[in-house]
Amino acid sequence: MATRTDVAVIGAGIVGLATAYSLQRAGVSVTVYEAGEPGGGQSAGDSRIFRHAHADPRLARFAVRSRGLWREWGDDLGAELVSLDGAVALGPGVDEKIDALAEVDGVDARRIDAAELAERLPILASHDGPAMLDAGGGSIHASIVVERLVSRLGDALVRDHVLTVRPTGAGTVEIRTGTRRAEHAYAVVCAGRGTASLAHGLGLSLPIRNAAHVRVSFDVAGAAPSSLATLQDSSGAFGEAAVYAAASVDRTRYGVGIAEEVPVNDDGRSVDPDALQGLAERTVAYVRRALPGLDPAPVGHVHCWVTTLPWGDDGVAVWEHENVALVAGHNLFKQAPALGGVLAELAAGGALPDELRPSARLGHA
Numbered sequence: 541m542a543t544r545t546d547v548a549v550i551g552a553g554i555v556g557l558a559t560a561y562s563l564q565r566a567g568v569s570v571t572v573y574e575a576g577e578p579g580g581g582q583s584a585g586d587s588r589i590f591r592h593a594h595a596d597p598r599l600a601r602f603a604v605r606s607r608g609l610w611r612e613w614g615d616d617l618g619a620e621l622v623s624l625d626g627a628v629a630l631g632p633g634v635d636e637k638i639d640a641l642a643e644v645d646g647v648d649a650r651r652i653d654a655a656e657l658a659e660r661l662p663i664l665a666s667h668d669g670p671a672m673l674d675a676g677g678g679s680i681h682a683s684i685v686v687e688r689l690v691s692r693l694g695d696a697l698v699r700d701h702v703l704t705v706r707p708t709g710a711g712t713v714e715i716r717t718g719t720r721r722a723e724h725a726y727a728v729v730c731a732g733r734g735t736a737s738l739a740h741g742l743g744l745s746l747p748i749r750n751a752a753h754v755r756v757s758f759d760v761a762g763a764a765p766s767s768l769a770t771l772q773d774s775s776g777a778f779g780e781a782a783v784y785a786a787a788s789v790d791r792t793r794y795g796v797g798i799a800e801e802v803p804v805n806d807d808g809r810s811v812d813p814d815a816l817q818g819l820a821e822r823t824v825a826y827v828r829r830a831l832p833g834l835d836p837a838p839v840g841h842v843h844c845w846v847t848t849l850p851w852g853d854d855g856v857a858v859w860e861h862e863n864v865a866l867v868a869g870h871n872l873f874k875q876a877p878a879l880g881g882v883l884a885e886l887a888a889g890g891a892l893p894d895e896l897r898p899s900a901r902l903g904h905a
């Protein structure tokens with residue numbers, strides 16, 4: 541890494557935490573500003589899916605880098621951060637995904653039959669349609685990751701809301717928060733839903749679309765199984781065309797979502813609770829049909845804002861403005877180690893890889 545020594549990171553979601561941890565590991569001093577609870581925004585909840593399959597092969601390769609770093613980080617942080625249970629996908633597109641992943645070094649993805657599917661995902665109803673296993677995928681233990689990274693940050697985490705980010709013209713960036721004014725050599729804005737407004741203050745208009753989403757958690761009925769792969773179901777066999785699910789660390793709980801967003805009202809700040817309720821009810825109905833190994837009574841909800849870029853649900857990009865970088869995208873949890881590494885390099889004086897420039901449309905659908 542190069543020589544800048546004092547970096548501000550705005551937002552302690554997974555992207556900001558990953559950036560700060562990468563900076564710390566490189567010996568760069570960092571201050572993370574967080575308005576709310578670290579990991580309380582789009583990074584909330586106990587699990588996420590790690591999968592390699594992406595429509596854009598560049599992003600699949602980026603995911604391979606992240607998978608390696610998740611292992612390395614797990615060793616350093618003293619916890620398994622991604623389960624070894626694999627990621628299962630159902631639906632007519634699996635052969636295409638397997639073919640695409642065959643071109644990506646470091647991925648073990650293959651078709652599985654109904655018997656192996658039942659072994660990998662014993663809570664699923666009997667299913668003999670096309671199924672794929674990504675053996676290096678699995679459930680990211682999201683809340684453990686956040687807790688370990690926050691603990692590493694220690695006093696470097698400042699609980700305050702950032703109002704403005706402004707390059708001073710003298711090689712520093714001024715940060716104004718609720719109760720302080722500080723200058724840093726560089727700033728990385730990883731503020732999720734707050735990124736667009738901080739960008740606006742810099743004269744930048746980022747093409748971020750806001751929506752809302754709900755994911756519902758269910759208890760596993762009976763004893764925890766010895767394997768509980770993640771699920772992406774686009775088979776339609778159980779009445780929904782796009783469902784995803786991931787397991788808690790002890791495999792006693794499964795978080796299930798229908799991959800649909802709830803539009804934001806015209807005021808840009810509120811959503812219709814009935815729409816969220818409707819999506820949650822469809823999720824319960826899906827669980828009754830597809831996942832008989834779960835108790836269908838919901839035991840938890842994650843309600844979240846979702847920020848997406850125009851070129852796809854997995855789209856991600858970094859904007860640079862003088863000595864400020866701003867990151868935006870969706871489905872970033874799995875990518876956080878590699879993305880945080882890139883942002884840390886940039887903040888420390890390195891260059892932004894071309895593939896992360898907005899014009900490269902990384903993660904296009």
Ligand SMILES: Cc1cc2nc3c(=O)[nH]c(=O)nc-3n(C[C@H](O)[C@H](O)[C@H](O)COP(=O)(O)OP(=O)(O)OC[C@H]3O[C@@H](n4cnc5c(N)ncnc54)[C@H](O)[C@@H]3O)c2cc1C
Nearest residue numbers: 551553554555575581582583589702732734844872873874
């Ligand atoms: C239900 C759900 C399921 C998902 N499933 C997956 C999945 O399976 N796999 C996957 O890879 N991804 C998944 N995602 C997406 C992934 O979780 C997000 O892309 C990722 O968590 C975004 O992290 P972030 O750090 O960019 O944003 P956030 O987690 O939103 O963090 C931004 C932080 O910035 C803070 N902030 C905002 N404005 C300011 C300000 N002005 N001053 C100070 N702090 C500020 C906020 O309080 C927040 O804590 C899912 C998302 C949801 C909601």
